[in-house]
Amino acid sequence: MALATAPTGARAGDFTADGSFLFDPGAVAAFDFEDGGDPQNGIVPKSDAASLSGGHVLAVPAQAMGASLPVALPPARATYRVSAWIRDSEVVVSVEIAYGPRVSEVAALYPTGRVTSDGWVEVAADHLRVDGPRLTSLSVGLFSATGAVVDAVEVVPDGDDGGFPVTPNAACGGVTDPASCAADQLCIWSECRNVSGWVPPIPADRDDVADYLAGRVDLLFGPYLERTVDLPAVHTYLDQMRFAKDRWTYWNGFLTAVRRLHDGHTTTGGLADFVLQNPRPLALCFLEGDADVSHGVAPKDAEYLDVLVSHAGGDHNLGLHAGDRLVAVDGQHPIAWARALLGAYWGQPGISNHTTFAEHASLLRSTISRFAGTIDVVRCDPVKGTCGAVETIALADVPADTPGAPLDEVYCDNRPLRHVPGAPADHSTGDAVYSGIVKESDATEKIWGLEWESLYTSDGADGVAGPLNAAVASWQTGARGVILDHRTGFGGTILAPEILWSFSIQTHANDLYVDRTFAEEEQPSLTDAKARFDAALGTSSMQYVGSGSPRTDVPVALLLTEDVSASDWLPQGMKGGQNVRLFAPFQTNGGFSTRYSLGYWLSMSYVMAVGDDILADGTTHNGRGVDPDVVVLPRQSDLLAGKDSVYEAALAWVRAGLAP
Amino acid sequence: MSRPLLLALLAAALLGCAASNESVSPVSKGDAGPTPPAPDGGAGGSAPDAGTVRRTIEQRNPFGNVAETQNLLWDGDFEWYSPFSDEYGWLAGASPETIGYAFSDVRLGAVCRSGLKCAGVKNKHVIVGIAVASSGNKIEASFWAHLRKGTCDQVTALVADLDAGADPDVTVAPVAKAPDAAGWCQYDTVVDARVAKSYLYIDNGTGDYIVVDDAVIKKVAPKMSLKAWHGPFTGALAADLDAARAAVRRLRGPHDAPPNAARRAFQRGRQP
Numbered sequence: 056m057a058l059a060t061a062p063t064g065a066r067a068g069d070f071t072a073d074g075s076f077l078f079d080p081g082a083v084a085a086f087d088f089e090d091g092g093d094p095q096n097g098i099v100p101k102s103d104a105a106s107l108s109g110g111h112v113l114a115v116p117a118q119a120m121g122a123s124l125p126v127a128l129p130p131a132r133a134t135y136r137v138s139a140w141i142r143d144s145e146v147v148v149s150v151e152i153a154y155g156p157r158v159s160e161v162a163a164l165y166p167t168g169r170v171t172s173d174g175w176v177e178v179a180a181d182h183l184r185v186d187g188p189r190l191t192s193l194s195v196g197l198f199s200a201t202g203a204v205v206d207a208v209e210v211v212p213d214g215d216d217g218g219f220p221v222t223p224n225a226a227c228g229g230v231t232d233p234a235s236c237a238a239d240q241l242c243i244w245s246e247c248r249n250v251s252g253w254v255p256p257i258p259a260d261r262d263d264v265a266d267y268l269a270g271r272v273d274l275l276f277g278p279y280l281e282r283t284v285d286l287p288a289v290h291t292y293l294d295q296m297r298f299a300k301d302r303w304t305y306w307n308g309f310l311t312a313v314r315r316l317h318d319g320h321t322t323t324g325g326l327a328d329f330v331l332q333n334p335r336p337l338a339l340c341f342l343e344g345d346a347d348v349s350h351g352v353a354p355k356d357a358e359y360l361d362v363l364v365s366h367a368g369g370d371h372n373l374g375l376h377a378g379d380r381l382v383a384v385d386g387q388h389p390i391a392w393a394r395a396l397l398g399a400y401w402g403q404p405g406i407s408n409h410t411t412f413a414e415h416a417s418l419l420r421s422t423i424s425r426f427a428g429t430i431d432v433v434r435c436d437p438v439k440g441t442c443g444a445v446e447t448i449a450l451a452d453v454p455a456d457t458p459g460a461p462l463d464e465v466y467c468d469n470r471p472l473r474h475v476p477g478a479p480a481d482h483s484t485g486d487a488v489y490s491g492i493v494k495e496s497d498a499t500e501k502i503w504g505l506e507w508e509s510l511y512t513s514d515g516a517d518g519v520a521g522p523l524n525a526a527v528a529s530w531q532t533g534a535r536g537v538i539l540d541h542r543t544g545f546g547g548t549i550l551a552p553e554i555l556w557s558f559s560i561q562t563h564a565n566d567l568y569v570d571r572t573f574a575e576e577e578q579p580s581l582t583d584a585k586a587r588f589d590a591a592l593g594t595s596s597m598q599y600v601g602s603g604s605p606r607t608d609v610p611v612a613l614l615l616t617e618d619v620s621a622s623d624w625l626p627q628g629m630k631g632g633q634n635v636r637l638f639a640p641f642q643t644n645g646g647f648s649t650r651y652s653l654g655y656w657l658s659m660s661y662v663m664a665v666g667d668d669i670l671a672d673g674t675t676h677n678g679r680g681v682d683p684d685v686v687v688l689p690r691q692s693d694l695l696a697g698k699d700s701v702y703e704a705a706l707a708w709v710r711a712g713l714a715p
Numbered sequence: 716m717s718r719p720l721l722l723a724l725l726a727a728a729l730l731g732c733a734a735s736n737e738s739v740s741p742v743s744k745g746d747a748g749p750t751p752p753a754p755d756g757g758a759g760g761s762a763p764d765a766g767t768v769r770r771t772i773e774q775r776n777p778f779g780n781v782a783e784t785q786n787l788l789w790d791g792d793f794e795w796y797s798p799f800s801d802e803y804g805w806l807a808g809a810s811p812e813t814i815g816y817a818f819s820d821v822r823l824g825a826v827c828r829s830g831l832k833c834a835g836v837k838n839k840h841v842i843v844g845i846a847v848a849s850s851g852n853k854i855e856a857s858f859w860a861h862l863r864k865g866t867c868d869q870v871t872a873l874v875a876d877l878d879a880g881a882d883p884d885v886t887v888a889p890v891a892k893a894p895d896a897a898g899w900c901q902y903d904t905v906v907d908a909r910v911a912k913s914y915l916y917i918d919n920g921t922g923d924y925i926v927v928d929d930a931v932i933k934k935v936a937p938k939m940s941l942k943a944w945h946g947p948f949t950g951a952l953a954a955d956l957d958a959a960r961a962a963v964r965r966l967r968g969p970h971d972a973p974p975n976a977a978r979r980a981f982q983r984g985r986q987p
């Protein structure tokens with residue numbers, strides 16, 4: 056039912072007794088789309104008899120570039136309420152504030168709860184800080200996934216600079232420096248940026264909303280191990296909602312709680328991830344390994360593996376190259392630092408496994424640039440095979456790019472080198488599948504390779520199914536050995552691994568995926584879970600893998616590092632194959648679930664795992680990755696010599712057992 | 716395009732009205748029915764005659780029915796639906812056979828019963844809410860549907876076991892046969908404890924478009940009397956449920972699709 060819950064903040068535009076809309080008389084900018092269009096900025100008014108103001112509305116077409124409304128503001132420090140009325144469907148409405156050549160800050164407009172009987176819905180953001188004297192541009196951006204109309208956009212002053220930090224956007228030394236920024240700011244790209252505008256106001260019925268969202272976690276989150284191990288800590292962040300005095304603390308409490316569930320399918324996201332542009336992009340990729348050449352200058356950490364440069368682009372690389380070492384970020388081990396971003400980084404990757412961190416390592420390129428103050432590196436000489444002393448680089452000292460500056464971008468995929476002909480040198484594999492005789496082999500030796508990351512096919516025919524089936528067909532007739540390089544795997548559906556299992560695995564009952572059944576459900580006993588597994592034997596619920604006549608004469612090496620979901624199931628099904636070996640530095644992610652994805656007005660979203668997986672012995676598998684058969688750490692000495700340690704180990708094993 | 720303050724002041728002066736700080740003006744009753752949705756998804760409407768009320772304004776809870784904090788449905792009020800989502804807490808199909816993740820018909824605004832979002836369901840189409848059960852406890856399932864034609868019992872609703880097939884499928888019955896004055900039907904049933912995951916199956920047989928909103932499945936006290944009715948169903952309904960079960964079973968397991976078209980479009984628009 057309709058419930059009056061007036062949000063805090065100015066009311067701005069209002070209605071006459073007959074329902075006619077009136078702009079707020081204090082508005083400093085208002086758009087009613089009566090004065091003609093501006094197609095360059097996506098502003099295409101259309102006549103609409105049910106317009107809120109005047110006789111026209113702004114049409115926001117489906118999945119197009121959207122519109123951008125430029126707003127001129129007085130050159131003073133003040134706060135503003137920005138509002139718009141939308142109709143027909145959801146619209147992303149953002150306020151994009153620039154103090155230089157690119158967007159410096161962003162705010163999202165969320166619904167206030169005001170609606171009209173003819174379909175209009177108000178969205179707004181209030182108390183947005185604008186440092187007028189420094190402002191270079193401010194615009195209201197609009198995007199619709201399904202097509203919508205917008206009317207009556209207005210900008211109304213709603214406060215002075217009393218709540219501003221002394222320096223509105225101070226320089227800062229990294230997000231982990233608690234003294235750098237105000238409580239409602241984050242240090243991003245070495246500058247304190249306001250984040251209150253990322254979230255809605257605290258709801259009037261704040262306790263109900265907090266209890267409702269806590270209920271999503273308590274009642275619906277599926278993985279058993281994480282429920283046992285992580286849920287107590289999660290409640291700390293849910294409680295943060297209950298005691299929050301500001302909107303950022305309130306909403307960030309919920310989103311941090313979701314991330315703290317520590318699960319590969321369980322993530323959060325927000326508008327800022329898309330809108331804010333990186334002024335200092337890095338074309339550098341990192342992975343975990345063994346810094347065997349440089350332990351003399353920087354000892355190995357007791358808890359975490361060393362972090363090495365895997366590969367780099369031709370520019371924006373800080374002068375680092377493959378084999379150099381990242382020793383610390385803001386004085387901490389890089390992985391410890393990345394994990395500590397939990398409360399600040401909505402895009403922090405989820406990992407089910409409590410002992411592996413590949414997702415953090417491959418994302419360091421982005422997180423360092425975004426959140427770090429300094430990094431400590433060791434540069435090494437690839438010719439001499441020696442390394443220098445630890446050197447500290449301040450990210451703020453790295454020159455910012457001009458917008459549109461060229462960037463030799465590389466993608467981070469845990470593959471120092473590509474081995475299949477045609478695989479892109481910039482590592483941008485995406486949804487493609489690269490197959491062929493590996494570069495190190497030939498038409499006589501016939502070692503085939505596969506480099507790919509997606510396992511998505513909706514029906515066993517679309518997506519990657521065609522290329523995977525074609526690859527398997529090639530191996531059936533011509534392969535004496537196969538190397539499956541899935542060192543980055545984004546998952547998909549179980550139909551794709553089934554294609555690969557059929558080549559090398561003898562049919563067997565593998566696992567039983569179980570959606571969460573009861574709100575009160577917790578870790579089952581081994582006996583109970585095993586009984587559930589056994590009861591599913593012979594039914595369509597049981598996951599059978601393999602085929603009746605696998606090619607056990609052909610050695611198959613599966614290379615792994617970073618994975619989730621179907622990319623976890625792939626090695627799980629391969630494990631134990633008669634002529635199959637898994638090569639990896641550590642266990643897989645252990646993300647044995649699926650997930651549901653929910654979003655609040657396209658600007659604040661969460662994804663949560665819904666189930667778990669039971670093996671034949673009654674153990675549950677989410678959070679427990681697949682063990683490699685052969686543990687291989689990428690070595691610094693190999694990277695410096697242009698070698699790919701994990702691949703080399705797999706190639707040697709395959710060569711030792713080639714099919715006739 | 717930016718219209719300065721002066722214009723807004725002038726407009727207010729010409730209309731002889733000062734902008735009000737009142738929250739609603741005029742306010743419609745919270746339980747009033749929605750403006751029926753236009754067939755094309757637009758709100759429709761026409762220019763008002765002089766002296767007529769052009770529109771009414773009301774205040775909704777932008778987070779929907781959060782008073783039901785223990786709702787066992789993932790998103791019973793549809794407020795957290797996102798066009799960027801490829802796997803949401805509701806499924807949809809043009810028929811029981813085609814139930815899948817392509818749930819996308821979400822309505823916005825006053826057309827909804829609670830909050831700001833609700834589901835549109837075309838004639839003969841099906842939606843399925845995903846929930847969990849409560850171990851050893853009775854559960855109550857309820858929702859509202861706004862009808863354009865027909866009677867409330869032409870919407871078939873069940874708490875169904877679309878996975879294991881271990882529980883009976885139980886009808887969620889309308890509270891009254893006829894919609895209320897605003898066109899809304901309420902459905903509410905208490906069912907016995909379940910042993911399998913619960914789904915709320917809603918099939919529109921009214922002959923026209925309906926809107927569904929404010930769905931709740933919750934644990935209730937043991938003393939609550941059962942109002943459930945189940946089976947034997949008609950052959951057609953039994954066949955539909957079998958088809959729905961087969962469709963839902965096909966969705967088991969991981970489903971990590973690449974970003975959908977809407978998300979890709981948004982990302983494209985955001986590239987520097």
